[in-house]
Amino acid sequence: PRSVPSVSPQVGSYRDISHESLSLFRLLEPQIEILVLGTGDRVERLHPTMLKQMRECGIAVEVQDTPNACATFNFLTSERRMAAAGLIPP
DSSP: OOOOOOOOOOOOSGGGOOTTTTHHHHHOSSOOSEEEEEESSSOOOOOHHHHHHHHHTTOEEEEEOHHHHHHHHHHHHHTTOOEEEEEEOO
16 A cells, blocks of 8 residues: 655644645645645745755645635636645635
8 A cells, every 4th residue: 555644734824834734735636737825914935945846746836925826726726727725814
């Protein structure tokens, strides 16, 4: 059997977003092509290495403030894109 990494959905702020906290999105089937992250009231910078690791898994990451991330996710899914969202409330 395939081992599944431990997944912790406990992300209270953008500072809690890590390669490990994003592991759930890498496990989704069918695989997503884009992950939209809402970082609360404002756009926050995520570590470039983490973004690179997601790209290497074939997943683009779009980081926005949460209200815009919601709109982007809705737009992507209306176009039938394989998208997921991780949203921190504003």
